Amino acid sequence: MATRRVFPSPFRAFASSNRAFTPPSMPLALASVARVFAVASGKGGVGKSTTCVNLACALAALGHRVGLLDADVFGPSVPTLMHLRGAPAIDARGQMLPLENHGIRCQSMGFLMPDGGAAVWRGPMVSGALTKMINETRWGEIDVLMIDMPPGTGDAQISISQKIPLTGAVIVSTPQEVALADARRGIDMYGKVNTAIVGVVENMAYYLERDGTKAYVFGEGGARRTAKERGVPFLGEVPLDTRIRAQSDEGVPIVVADWDGAVARIYRGMAEQLISSTKPFERVE
Ligand SMILES: Nc1ncnc2c1ncn2[C@@H]1O[C@H](COP(=O)(O)OP(=O)(O)OP(=O)(O)O)[C@@H](O)[C@H]1O
Numbered sequence: 001m002a003t004r005r006v007f008p009s010p011f012r013a014f015a016s017s018n019r020a021f022t023p024p025s026m027p028l029a030l031a032s033v034a035r036v037f038a039v040a041s042g043k044g045g046v047g048k049s050t051t052c053v054n055l056a057c058a059l060a061a062l063g064h065r066v067g068l069l070d071a072d073v074f075g076p077s078v079p080t081l082m083h084l085r086g087a088p089a090i091d092a093r094g095q096m097l098p099l100e101n102h103g104i105r106c107q108s109m110g111f112l113m114p115d116g117g118a119a120v121w122r123g124p125m126v127s128g129a130l131t132k133m134i135n136e137t138r139w140g141e142i143d144v145l146m147i148d149m150p151p152g153t154g155d156a157q158i159s160i161s162q163k164i165p166l167t168g169a170v171i172v173s174t175p176q177e178v179a180l181a182d183a184r185r186g187i188d189m190y191g192k193v194n195t196a197i198v199g200v201v202e203n204m205a206y207y208l209e210r211d212g213t214k215a216y217v218f219g220e221g222g223a224r225r226t227a228k229e230r231g232v233p234f235l236g237e238v239p240l241d242t243r244i245r246a247q248s249d250e251g252v253p254i255v256v257a258d259w260d261g262a263v264a265r266i267y268r269g270m271a272e273q274l275i276s277s278t279k280p281f282e283r284v285e
């Protein structure tokens with residue numbers, strides 16, 4: 001009988017080693033960046049990309065110069081959410097120019113694949129693609145880099161932590177137990193790579209009925225409790241709202257489409273917390 005070889009995930013191998021994790025230095029291409037936030041969750045489909053893009057837009061509206069890196073090389077969402085298509089222009093030095101919309105400079109595998117389709121790659125190729133997107137993009141002067149992470153706690157997460165110093169991770173979860181279990185795994189993983197959790201976002205927390213009452217479709221307050229139990233900050237609740245989905249599909253995030261609305265106010269509050277609760281990196285010269 002053939003023996004099945006079990007390849008340990010790089011994260012497990014990393015976590016079980018006794019070496020302390022040393023964060024990388026800031027890549028030169030991102031020399032001006034004062035803060036880097038990875039928006040993550042163990043589970044897929046909980047709203048990481050939606051949260052990341054809306055937080056990026058809120059930060060931009062608050063006056064920060066924002067870059068957005070789509071680290072989901074298998075299922076990039078940034079082209080759709082930011083209404084951007086096509087390949088980046090290349091400058092005389094061979095650097096890619098980020099695509100820009102809503103005042104945010106974006107880089108995504110979706111711009112680099114001919115049909116915007118998904119890549120079918122192994123770990124080292126993913127890592128190589130991330131390196132290229134980080135180092136070979138002319139990000140220019142930006143203050144905050146938001147990273148839209150793929151689901152899971154594997155190769156891409158470790159790879160990013162080894163390439164860019166993170167100010168912290170934002171963990172997105174819906175209130176159900178299945179999502180919360182993955183959120184806990186996400187929180188623990190970032191702990192192992194010495195990355196602070198800047199906060200947990202409870203997405204699709206409730207549905208607002210016509211009469212203004214909140215219907216807790218997926219259960220009440222699970223992410224808030226998880227944050228408390230793990231001793232990390234809670235950033236807030238985002239409702240399950242058709243307009244959030246519709247605006248995402250249109251490529252005009254709700255924060256841009258309705259800056260004065262209740263949902264934008266929630267994202268704005270979270271964006272302010274991201275800045276006020278963290279310290280900037282010293283600038284790399
Ligand atoms: N608060 C919300 N209200 C309504 N729809 C939402 C909300 N948050 C996200 N969605 C919708 O849920 C779907 C999944 O969201 P999104 O793509 O942001 O999740 P994700 O965690 O990034 O997924 P993946 O793991 O595939 O990267 C999208 O159709 C999005 O528009």
Ligand SMILES: [Mg+2]
Nearest residue numbers: 048049072077
């Ligand atoms: Mg996503």
